[in-house]
Amino acid sequence: MAEHQHRTDPGAVEGDFYRVKDLLDADERKRLDAVREFLVTRVAPHANEWWEREHTPLDLREEIRALGITGEPGDTDGIAPRGHLFAGLLGMEMARVDPSFATFFGVHAGLAMGSIRECGSAEQRERWLPSMARWEKIGAFGLTEPLVGSGTALGLTTTARREGDEWVLNGEKKWIGNATFADLIVIWAKDEEDEQVKGFVVEKGTPGFSARKLEHKIALRGVQNAHIVLEDVRVPEADRLQEAHSFRDTARVLKVTRGGVAWSATGCSVGAYEAARAYTVEREQFGRPLAGFQLVQDLLARMLANITASQAMVVRMAALEERDEMSDAHAALAKMFCTSRMRETVAWAREVLGGNGILLENDVARFFADAEALYSYEGTRDMNALIVGRAATGYSAFV
Known part of the structure; x- marks a missing residue:
């Protein structure tokens, strides 16, 4: 046999060449394998079709919930502790199969739930995180604006004005993943009084809130990015993230x-x-x-x-x-x-x-x-x- 024709097992070398997965303990490897099996059987066969149709697989919510990978211990009952390496490898496995699916998951479990976990009061965490961990309510994260991308730290144009026990939000957001179907949308706005950025949880259907799907994308087509318009949207003080005081x-x-x-x-x-x-x-x-x-x-x-x-x-x-x-x-x-x-x-x-x-x-x-x-x-x-x-x-x- 000629030298150039010699080959080893063609399945021997996958992307994890240095076997990073081996750094996990046996239980974490087993849990990661279960997630990979879900991704390979339930996501991979449809990823190209979903991408072409601009479809987000909301029908998989129950199966995602059953994997037990949404949220952190303390968000609700039944969430097993996991290390940061395991959490990172989860994201890598998702994107390895479908970056759109990884983004859909990350916006909900990372950005939206993370905002409430990091910046919400104990009462707010108890009120929202359990239902989000169970995928009964889906979250979105509204920071980027049509005219403000990288400059959000100083140039945020969406405003919040305090009126008694309510806040009135006005402005626009763009590129907001999950926002066309999300039940809870975290909106970041500049307080007109002290000019500091604060966070607000806006519920789906709130008067004055609208989210229009962005069309004609060439990337992450399986993610529903939206252009949000806020016109005198009233949010109770109880729905302002109590630990978000500045950018x-x-x-x-x-x-x-x-x-x-x-x-x-x-x-x-x-x-x-x-x-x-x-x-x-x-x-x-x-x-x-x-x-x-x-x-x-x-x-x-x-x-x-x-x-x-x-x-x-x-x-x-x-x-x-x-x-x-x-x-x-x-x-x-x-x-x-x-x-x-x-x-x-x-x-x-x-x-x-x-x-x-x-x-x-x-x-x-x-x-x-x-x-x-x-x-x-x-x-x-x-x-x-x-x-x-x-x-x-x-x-x-x-x-």
Whole structure:
């Protein structure tokens, strides 16, 4: 047999090349395997169809609830403790199969529930989190605005005005995931009196609140992003997040979820790599599989290197988070690095497939397109670089 025809087991090398999963204990590995089985059987077969139809699988809520991965201990009964590494690997597994599904889950369980957990009073946590953990009520997170993306810390235009025991909200929000169907929408607005950012939970159907689905997206099409309009929306003081007093409190939520996007970006890279590798084993040119060509193997090796470097960073980030030592800059560097490496990886995956790389049926096209959204949301590369630069130098260069 010619040397170039020799090959080992084509299923031997998946995206977790350095076996990060082995860092979990036996119980966590078993739980992660159950989630992967759900993703492979209930999400993967439909991911391309959902992406093309701009469909969010709300009908899977009961099955997601049964996995026991939504929320944290204390949110409601029956939630098992889990470490930050396990939580990160959950996000990676979801994005490995479908970044849209990972975002749908993350907006609800991370941004919305995280805002209430971090910034709500004990009464508010008891009132909202149990039903959200059970997926009886779905959450959304409204921060970004039509004219304000990266500048939300200083330039938020949505306003809140206190009138007795109520607050009156006016303004617009854009790119708000889950907002077309969410039951509870966390809205961040600037208090007209002290000009500080505060958080409010707006219930679906509140007069003056409307959410219009954004059409014609080329990424994360399975996520229902909305343009929200708030016209004299009245929210009782009881629904103002009692521990959100300034944008610093908003940033506490974003620090955690920004780290989560780094895990999702790593998962997106893994999904693109695994789809590309599977294609090269099956596809033949010039009488042998693409996997047997040097240039193809070089690209696959580059993809694995990007994935492994990203995994090493987020695993260390999880360890810092476990000790409550993760800073904004740690999360920002992980988001910046992992999404940049993801962008390279999905492009190489598409390159390996040639023209077939733009067809949904081969999966890579979906990861290639979805990567563009992950690259931008939860802080652009530039903004995260400035957060890291500020930590490195002691100087702020934002304006």
